[in-house]
Amino acid sequence: MIEDEDITKKEDQDLDDICDECKNKDESVSQNLILTGYKICKSCRVSKTIFPI
Numbered sequence: 001m002i003e004d005e006d007i008t009k010k011e012d013q014d015l016d017d018i019c020d021e022c023k024n025k026d027e028s029v030s031q032n033l034i035l036t037g038y039k040i041c042k043s044c045r046v047s048k049t050i051f052p053i
Contacts, residue, residue, distance in 0.1 A: 019044055 017029045019041040026041040033039050040048065 021048075 015030050015033070017025050017027060018039070019026060019029050020039045021044040022041065024041060028042040028045075029039055032041070032045055036045075038045075
C-alpha cells in the first residue's frame with residue numbers, strides 16, 4: 001500500500017502543469033509530457049526547437 005501511495009504522489013507531481021523551464025503554469029505542459037516525455041510548455045518547446053542549445 002505504501003508503494004501505491006508513493007506512485008500516486010509522483011503522478012500528481014508530474015501532472016501539475018508547471019513548466020520545468022520557465023516555471024509557469026500552462027495546460028500544454030501535461031500535453032507535451034504525454035507527447036514528448038518532457039514537462040515544458042508550448043512556448044518553451046518552440047524555443048527549444050528553434051534554439052536547441
